[in-house]
Amino acid sequence: MENKTLSDIKINLVEHSKINDIDFENLSFGNVFTDHMLVCDYTNGEWNTPEIKAYAPFTIEPSARVFHYGQAIFEGMKAYKDEQDDVWLFRPDQNYERFNKSAVRLAMPEVPQDVFIDGLKKLLQIEKDWVKRGNGKSLYIRPFMIATSSGVIASPSLNYRFCIILSPAKSYYSGEVKVVIADHYSRAANGGIGAAKAAGNYSAQFYPTKLANEKGFQQIIWTDDATHTKLEEAGTMNVFFRINDTLYTAPTSERILDGVTRKSLIELAKRENINVEVKSVLVEELIAAAKDGSLKEIFGAGTAAVVNPIAGFGYKDEYFELPKLEKSFALHLKEKLTNIQTKVEPDTFGWTVKI
Amino acid sequence: MENKTLSDIKINLVEHSKINDIDFENLSFGNVFTDHMLVCDYTNGEWNTPEIKAYAPFTIEPSARVFHYGQAIFEGMKAYKDEQDDVWLFRPDQNYERFNKSAVRLAMPEVPQDVFIDGLKKLLQIEKDWVKRGNGKSLYIRPFMIATSSGVIASPSLNYRFCIILSPAKSYYSGEVKVVIADHYSRAANGGIGAAKAAGNYSAQFYPTKLANEKGFQQIIWTDDATHTKLEEAGTMNVFFRINDTLYTAPTSERILDGVTRKSLIELAKRENINVEVKSVLVEELIAAAKDGSLKEIFGAGTAAVVNPIAGFGYKDEYFELPKLEKSFALHLKEKLTNIQTKVEPDTFGWTVKI
Incomplete structure (x- = not known):
């Protein structure tokens, strides 16, 4: 070069x-x-x-x-x-x-x-x-x-x-975000271009998202295309799930974008003594956690939105409302990350670069 | 509208x-x-x-x-x-x-x-x-x-x-075409846009095709992305396999383009008393047929190339040369279809439209 x-x-x-x-x-x-x-x-x-x-x-x-x-x-x-x-x-x-x-x-x-x-x-x-x-x-x-x-x-x-x-x-998303879990459409193939930030990946999402919008959901939680059992991304963002006091996010793969906000939140959560596990969450695990009350939060993570809390999710004919927490991991991590980005708090990670 | x-x-x-x-x-x-x-x-x-x-x-x-x-x-x-x-x-x-x-x-x-x-x-x-x-x-x-x-x-x-x-x-492809069967990369996801003639599908193919070119193959036979066991398309074309005297081509799906040449060849083959089955061929079936000599032909079908005979295929570390036939289905069907398209033979199907 x-x-x-x-x-x-x-x-x-x-x-x-x-x-x-x-x-x-x-x-x-x-x-x-x-x-x-x-x-x-x-x-x-x-x-x-x-x-x-x-x-x-x-x-x-x-x-x-x-x-x-x-x-x-x-x-x-x-x-x-x-x-x-x-x-x-x-x-x-x-x-x-x-x-x-x-x-x-x-x-x-x-x-x-x-x-x-x-x-x-x-x-x-x-x-x-x-x-x-x-x-x-x-x-x-x-x-x-x-x-x-x-x-x-x-x-x-x-x-x-x-x-x-x-x-x-200003900020990317506004208002309450409800998501629906994909059980038919997909954004990426095994051995495809899902891990690339390629224009073609987005064009695949608009029609299923339009169908979701018509049912009252703002975004889709994408699942693996082969079995639709593993939770992978939320709309155009990576996704985190909090079950009890542990945060879960899927490992990156050929189907999942290696998000900068995602990886920064993982490191930041560790510093804040939040337990984080990089591990696929199954649809059935999410639903069980929603039913027994251990599912506390879901949020998207990406550059545009930074952190995008999710109010509830649909799966087939069911809808699960998430609790409204006083102390949410989503808002805490968003505040900490934004404070680093805007130099309100010291950047102990060395992430910020002065122009 | x-x-x-x-x-x-x-x-x-x-x-x-x-x-x-x-x-x-x-x-x-x-x-x-x-x-x-x-x-x-x-x-x-x-x-x-x-x-x-x-x-x-x-x-x-x-x-x-x-x-x-x-x-x-x-x-x-x-x-x-x-x-x-x-x-x-x-x-x-x-x-x-x-x-x-x-x-x-x-x-x-x-x-x-x-x-x-x-x-x-x-x-x-x-x-x-x-x-x-x-x-x-x-x-x-x-x-x-x-x-x-x-x-x-x-x-x-x-x-x-x-x-x-x-x-x-003039014509789209020239020279001898060798193909390799995809065992890692994919062109389309279940629930994706593979059945649409979308620009994004092609962008996913160029890099794997470049890798195939470097190994001496001109095109890739794509397989299903979940298991890489079913043969689906060849490069940017649909694909036909002749085993003994039967032609096989995969059924169209969300991953496979509903090709106009493909569907015309199916009808034309029937008229020519060639047995055609719309059925997925498995990689293992293809290899078994290549080994026992029952695999006679593979060809791609698409508007640009019309029919594109394939000389041989690779799979992992093996290479299988196809026989050179005096009476190939590929060339017979190509001639018949081209004759209909160019009005050399009567169009009994009503496919041609005068401007």
Whole structure:
């Protein structure tokens, strides 16, 4: 992989920022983008010079491989601003590593660290006014890569575009979340791309989620596709179950995303003296625990939502309401993790990286 | 679904055709496109007026859902020219129906028949000089739909673009094809999108196929993801096995594409007094048949390749060469089907549709 230096990045700033037109108190997630984006093309077997320029539409062939064969991957990250107006990233090395794992699984080229990490830092320096303080505010970061070669033949693209776009954010989910346990549809196959952050995985979820919505559930807890007996993910997040005072989450696999929030919560829970076991929970175990009262909490974990408490779950024709706890692990861990991310509490793990 | 009439199609023809620059004897599959394409956008809950205009790049948001969440489906069809210079489609109703089934599974809007079928016919009338006679020549047709709404939130797009592009073609595969039986990677999950012609399914195949290529195999025979014991598809095609004088092909399922060539070959084989059984063949049955000499042929079936004979297959560390037959079912059925498609033989099935 070639080595680029920051001086290689071409920078073309906009003349007028649109930041003053934005109401940062009333943002819906992922709809507003900052003034600039980073774009880096891969052609003739190598990465070109990255460019930071105005966020604007692409021009792309109707026959581009991304439209036909789905070579498209992404990451989700956030930047936070502390009380001293410094901007921080949370474990960017983890997202960078996972992005390149996704790239390999989809037969796409790996992105050099200088383009992904250093390019992101440079972009954030330029867009630092878009990172706001307090109240769960952050700047959501979306690195992604698409296949751009023309040609309707089912083989990997030769050309690719890597891009980073930024969107100011409040929080991802709101309101009470009820989930239904999947007993027919699935998000990932054994030996498939479920562990990659691949666009195609999400397209598989929308229709079953729509059916769930029609029955009053906001999300689906996905199960293993072969037997639908093991609990695996919740919507687009990893999932944790608290039975008595132990937290359970499934081990990562080819079907399950190796979530950065998931792994951080496991470490954080240990520090907080919460017993955590990385172990598949079976549907029948969950239902038994719901019935005997030992099931205390279920929550999703992901970059966008951080921690998303779940109010109850459905399975076939039954519905199980979860207790409303005064001292929930979900809210405790969310507060601790957010405090680390936003530098309110000391980061004893070395997870935060200053821009 | 609203009803459009042909008079609703906007037509903007190019001033100068590029057809005289094309060497129709030396085409690589899917790389050259005709002068025009059909484009129809879905906005505010309805399909706009379709437009036939110059094949040219799109302008699309970096945050378009297709890049991030993979809502993208397509079809593959062909137009043929007969000796009287009439242009024919093969079972377009089947592709149209399947396209809309794919749309439903990916939470995308169904495309009206007037846009898909009548729009395609109008486009082919304009591009009829691009359909050449003889030698397996055809005009490959690629209808597709992508999600165009801006926004990095994992929910279905509100806006979509349906498009038909055309590419003059000779034949899809060439040379000897050896396949390897999947014992780890998979293309589709139970309850997943394997039966949809979804872009995301293809992105999952490229990396395992690359690994197979490195071992000297051109394609993979996919097996069921849960047990890897049932033979399901070959590369991007359906697959047939001839054991003694019976042809076997797997029943369609949520994991297997309901191929138009597959279903046509089943009917054609019956007419030709070939015994056909729609039944899963197990890996162990295939290997036993290869060892005792009862396995005579394996071939792929799909629109691009029509019929693709396979020379041999690998499984784990073994390789099994297939016999070279004087009278193969594959070549007989390919000839018969191609003769129907190109109007060399009478179409007793009513499959061909004149433009």
